[in-house]
Structures are given as C-alpha cells and as structure tokens.
Amino acid sequence: MTTLGNIGEHEAIRILTAKLGGHPELRTGTGDDCAVVKIPGTETDQVLTTDPVVEGVHFQSSEKPERIGNKAVGRVLSDIAAMGATPQWVLVNIVAPPEQDFQALGKIYDGIHALCTRFGATVIGGDLAQGPCLELHVFGTGTVPAGKALLRSGARPGDCIFVTGPLGCSRSGKHLDFVPRVEEGIFLRETGWVNAMMDISDGLATDLRHILKQSGVGAVLETEQIPTVGSLECALHDGEDFELLFTVPKEYAELLRSRWRERFGREVFKIGWITADLGELLLRQPDGSLHGLEGKAFEHFSG
Amino acid sequence: MTTLGNIGEHEAIRILTAKLGGHPELRTGTGDDCAVVKIPGTETDQVLTTDPVVEGVHFQSSEKPERIGNKAVGRVLSDIAAMGATPQWVLVNIVAPPEQDFQALGKIYDGIHALCTRFGATVIGGDLAQGPCLELHVFGTGTVPAGKALLRSGARPGDCIFVTGPLGCSRSGKHLDFVPRVEEGIFLRETGWVNAMMDISDGLATDLRHILKQSGVGAVLETEQIPTVGSLECALHDGEDFELLFTVPKEYAELLRSRWRERFGREVFKIGWITADLGELLLRQPDGSLHGLEGKAFEHFSG
Numbered sequence: 001m002t003t004l005g006n007i008g009e010h011e012a013i014r015i016l017t018a019k020l021g022g023h024p025e026l027r028t029g030t031g032d033d034c035a036v037v038k039i040p041g042t043e044t045d046q047v048l049t050t051d052p053v054v055e056g057v058h059f060q061s062s063e064k065p066e067r068i069g070n071k072a073v074g075r076v077l078s079d080i081a082a083m084g085a086t087p088q089w090v091l092v093n094i095v096a097p098p099e100q101d102f103q104a105l106g107k108i109y110d111g112i113h114a115l116c117t118r119f120g121a122t123v124i125g126g127d128l129a130q131g132p133c134l135e136l137h138v139f140g141t142g143t144v145p146a147g148k149a150l151l152r153s154g155a156r157p158g159d160c161i162f163v164t165g166p167l168g169c170s171r172s173g174k175h176l177d178f179v180p181r182v183e184e185g186i187f188l189r190e191t192g193w194v195n196a197m198m199d200i201s202d203g204l205a206t207d208l209r210h211i212l213k214q215s216g217v218g219a220v221l222e223t224e225q226i227p228t229v230g231s232l233e234c235a236l237h238d239g240e241d242f243e244l245l246f247t248v249p250k251e252y253a254e255l256l257r258s259r260w261r262e263r264f265g266r267e268v269f270k271i272g273w274i275t276a277d278l279g280e281l282l283l284r285q286p287d288g289s290l291h292g293l294e295g296k297a298f299e300h301f302s303g
Numbered sequence: 304m305t306t307l308g309n310i311g312e313h314e315a316i317r318i319l320t321a322k323l324g325g326h327p328e329l330r331t332g333t334g335d336d337c338a339v340v341k342i343p344g345t346e347t348d349q350v351l352t353t354d355p356v357v358e359g360v361h362f363q364s365s366e367k368p369e370r371i372g373n374k375a376v377g378r379v380l381s382d383i384a385a386m387g388a389t390p391q392w393v394l395v396n397i398v399a400p401p402e403q404d405f406q407a408l409g410k411i412y413d414g415i416h417a418l419c420t421r422f423g424a425t426v427i428g429g430d431l432a433q434g435p436c437l438e439l440h441v442f443g444t445g446t447v448p449a450g451k452a453l454l455r456s457g458a459r460p461g462d463c464i465f466v467t468g469p470l471g472c473s474r475s476g477k478h479l480d481f482v483p484r485v486e487e488g489i490f491l492r493e494t495g496w497v498n499a500m501m502d503i504s505d506g507l508a509t510d511l512r513h514i515l516k517q518s519g520v521g522a523v524l525e526t527e528q529i530p531t532v533g534s535l536e537c538a539l540h541d542g543e544d545f546e547l548l549f550t551v552p553k554e555y556a557e558l559l560r561s562r563w564r565e566r567f568g569r570e571v572f573k574i575g576w577i578t579a580d581l582g583e584l585l586l587r588q589p590d591g592s593l594h595g596l597e598g599k600a601f602e603h604f605s606g
Contacts, residue, residue, distance in 0.1 A: 105319065131360065
C-alpha cells in the first residue's frame with residue numbers, strides 16, 4: 001500500500017488534481033496561491049482559496065486562542081495578497097471535540113474577526129463539526145481587475161527577486177502573529193511591474209522553486225542580501241514567514257524600491273535574480289562563488 | 304468551563320456568529336443553507352457554502368472511498384440546490400494521517416469529480432494537511448439571478464409544505480449515495496412560486512423548525528402524507544435525507560404538482576401547511592387529532 005506519508009504533500013496534490021478538467025471561465029486552477037476565475041459581464045476576476053490549520057500540526061493546544069484565529073485567517077488573506085487581490089468574503093469551518101472550551105472558541109473567532117475587519121474581509125458563513133482535535137478550515141475570496149492577478153508563472157530571465165520582509169521568524173512565534181501583506185500585494189500589482197508573485201509559507205527555498213518550475217526559469221540568490229532574523233539556514237528553510245516573494249524586470253527594480261519606501265516607510269529587499277537555467281537554484285556567496293542549493297523542500301507528511 | 308458539548312452545535316453557531324457584522328453587498332449571511340452576496344455590476348448573486356465530513360462522525364473508515372467523496376461534495380451541492388442556485392466552483396481541503404492509503408484518496412477524488420461533473424461544478428483548488436483522521440472540507444459557490452435565492456425566512460401562513468422525496472432513508476446508506484436536488488432546486492426557483500426552501504440534513508422536524516423560526520410562523524404536518532421509507536419516526540428525525548423542503552402559496556400547490564410531474568416524471572409530496580402560530584409544530588393524525596411534536600432536535604456534539 002502506498003501511503004500519503006510515502007508520497008508527500010506536493011506530489012499527492014499534483015497526482016490528485018491532474019485529473020481535474022478546465023472551464024472557459026477558469027483562468028488559473030490549482031498550483032497557485034489562489035484559483036482565479038472570471039466574473040462574466042464585469043472587468044473583475046475572483047480569486048478563491050482555502051487553508052487548514054490543525055492542532056498539533058500548525059499550532060499547539062496551549063496556544064492563545066486569538067493567535068490561532070489570527071493564523072487561520074491570516075494564511076488565507078496572505079494567499080489572496082499573493083495574487084495582488086483585495087480580500088472580500090470568508091467562511092470558517094471549525095472541527096472540535098465535545099470537550100472543547102467554548103470560551104476559547106469565542107476568542108478564536110475574535111482573532112478571526114479582528115484580522116478580517118482590518119483588511120476589509122467579512123465572515124459570512126461556515127460550519128461546526130465534531131472531530132478528534134481542534135481544526136480551522138478557512139475559505140476566502142477576493143477580487144482583482146480582470147487578467148491582472150499576479151501568478152507564480154510569470155518570472156522572466158533577468159528579473160530581480162524581492163521579498164517584503166525579513167525571513168526565518170516563524171520559530172520565534174511569528175507564524176501565529178504575522179500580518180498578511182495585503183496592502184503590499186495590492187500596491188505591487190498596481191505598479192504594473194511585477195512579473196510573478198507568491199507568499200512564503202513553506203520557506204524561501206521551497207517556495208522560490210515553485211516560481212522557477214512554473215515559470216520555466218532558474219535563480220541565483222545572493223546570501224548577504226537575504227534579510228534574516230536568525231541564521232541564513234532558517235531564512236532559506238523555515239516555513240510560515242508569510243512575506244511576499246516577487247520578481248520585477250531589472251529596469252524597474254530601483255524605481256520600485258524608492259516607490260516602496262515612499263509608500264510604506266521601510267525597505268523592500270532585493271535578494272537575487274532570475275536566470276534562464278530551468279529549475280536551477282544557486283547561492284552566491286559574498287566572495288562571488290556559486291553553489292547549488294540542496295533540495296531540502298519543506299514537506300508536510302514527511303516523517 | 305463551558306464546553307461545546309454542553310452548548311450544542313446550533314446554539315454555539317448562534318453565539319459565535321452574533322458578533323459578525325454586515326456588508327452592503329451581503330444579502331444573507333449565516334443562518335441559511337448558503338450565504339448570498341451581490342456581484343456588483345451584474346444581475347447575478349453568488350451563493351457560498353462549506354461543509355465538513357469527518358471520519359467516525361459522518362462516515363466510517365471502512366466505507367467505499369467513492370461514496371465518501373460523493374457525500375462530501377453532495378452536501379455542498381445540496382446546500383446550493385436549496386437556494387435554487389446553479390453550482391459553479393468547488394475547493395476541497397483534505398485532512399489525513401501520514402498512513403492514509405493514497406489509492407483510496409484517489410478514489411475519493413474520483414467520487415468528488417464525478418458528482419461535480421454531473422452538475423456542472425468544477426474543482427479549482429484545495430489543500431492537503433496532516434491530521435489524526437480523514438476529513439474532507441468542501442467549499443462551493445454557485446450563481447442565482449439577483450435577489451432570487453430561496454431563503455428559509457420566506458414562509459407565509461397558508462403556504463403548503465412540500466418535500467421532493469421520501470424521508471428516513473439515511474440509515475439504509477442513502478446518506479452516502481444521495482443525489483443532490485440541483486435540477487429540482489433550479490426548477491422550483493424558476494416557477495416563481497416558492498416562498499421558502501432548505502435541504503433536509505438534520506431531519507424533517509429539526510429543519511422545518513429552522514424555517515418556522517426564521518419565517519416567524521408555525522406548521523401542521525399531516526402524518527399520513529409524509530412519504531416514508533421506514534417509520535414515521537425515522538422520517539421525522541433521521542438526518543441526511545438531502546431532499547428539499549419548501550413552501551408554496553396554496554393557490555399554486557396543484558399547479559406545482561402537475562408541472563413537477565411533467566418535468567420530472569414523478570411525484571412531489573405535499574405534507575402539511577404553514578400556520579400563524581409562531582414556532583408551533585403540530586402533527587395531524589388521520590383521525591383529525593392534533594398534537595405537538597416534541598423538540599427532539601438533531602444536535603451534533605450531544606452525548
């Protein structure tokens with residue numbers, strides 16, 4: 001018997017979704033941060049996404065309930081931000097055992113509500129079901145001008161690679177308190193300069209490889225340019241930073257940096273560039289030496 | 304400590320969602336089969352819903368995987384049908400332990416895909432996460448002409464109460480193989496005669512009470528008119544029949560029955576009528592005697 005543990009998350013999703021068909025109103029299905037569909041008769045597209053958070057996997061049961069709620073909905077808002085879209089509707093499925101403290105559930109909901117309100121999203125539905133541990137499944141939609149959603153597949157050789165903030169913070173608890181980069185995502189889409197974008201949920205190295213694969217390109221990362229909280233190792237491989245990772249043609253890179261500073265009063269970080277070498281991810285040391293980055297992808301179900 | 308088990312599903316949802324705010328584009332939030340939102344610039348509304356199915360609660364692990372997939376997406380399509388809407392997009396979150404048989408997961412996906420294809424819905428996304436048991440969380444959207452979604456709140460005194468098929472079948476396994484009443488829901492909405500509609504997922508008695516409460520009315524059910532597979536008791540209290548329950552003004556009742564027969568080649572069942580007695584649900588025996596129906600609502604988390 002082949003188990004999910006043998007196959008791993010990414011390959012399992014690839015096999016399961018390979019059978020799915022298309023639709024004339026579907027712009028982008030599985031494989032990006034959100035699906036993108038046309039809204040007939042309008043100049044707007046809808047983005048749709050869903051993320052689970054499971055006790056013992058994505059958070060510990062001792063965690064503050066508001067932070068659990070923040071993370072559950074923050075992951076979805078981050079996916080919407082990664083398309084350059086504006087969040088709109090949210091539905092929340094809760095699974096919990098009968099002995100679940102109801103007051104804590106109320107505080108989880110407060111966390112969800114607070115983050116939604118901050119970014120203009122509205123909780124409009126959901127369900128509550130019995131199960132062995134606490135889980136939140138958040139479904140979210142957003143809107144984006146027709147054909148303008150930023151995909152993983154748009155990176156071009158010569159593009160500069162950027163991230164919106166320091167990486168490797170998730171072990172210090174940021175994976176629960178993070179603020180999804182909604183305003184930043186919309187700003188970046190509105191510049192018209194961004195070729196590819198996604199959010200970092202599985203670590204810089206793993207997530208950049210998604211962009212490389214889907215764009216048919218390679219990349220060089222400059223180790224001393226990567227903004228880190230802890231070690232370079234953590235910045236490359238920790239998941240759940242929820243910063244945006246994006247590429248911009250070289251000629252707009254400096255203009256983007258100055259516009260970004262004007263708008264947000266802080267830096268955006270240029271960490272490398274896109275090459276034509278399909279799937280090759282290299283690290284460039286300060287002495288100019290290049291070496292390949294081992295395929296140490298973050299995999300759910302591994303172990 | 305107050306637990307979820309003490310409070311029960313319906314009261315817990317009521318308390319948790321009471322804090323949620325409105326939105327000018329939101330027609331109907333929590334409390335109906337789907338949320339209903341306007342799509343600005345069009346003559347169309349979108350309906351959105353989500354349903355969980357959890358191993359050991361909604362299905363047994365020994366169950367055929369295609370049937371699990373059928374049930375997971377069927378519940379969502381049934382919610383969409385209950386609004387008189389046309390299904391459109393589907394996203395599926397799967398939770399499973401690492402030892403989950405991957406082939407079975409493929410067959411679950413086949414079941415999902417088969418039912419979606421039959422009713423014109425398209426699976427466009429989802430996620431896969433590790434957890435203690437197998438669960439499927441299906442999110443679905445649909446479309447309906449603006450302002451025409453059929454709600455639970457529209458029943459009026461004098462309306463006749465109908466169901467689309469025999470009740471009490473869920474123990475015989477129908478809760479896994481059922482066909483959501485999508486075509487029937489659209490047909491009923493298009494007649495323009497239906498005042499209130501929902502699907503029967505928690506049993507006729509429990510679900511009819513939702514219509515009574517939200518419409519501010521009461522009802523009399525004629526025991527000998529309720530189409531049953533087993534006992535009347537099962538028809539009243541078994542959950543997961545997934546037939547549609549709806550009300551129609553008396554003057555259209557016979558016309559509806561004949562149009563229904565023409566369209567579907569089978570009967571639709573008139574089982575009682577709506578009264579002005581807020582919240583009162585009475586059973587009328589063949590001898591004409593009336594008695595109140597005990598509040599034996601189906602509650603998840605009970606026990």
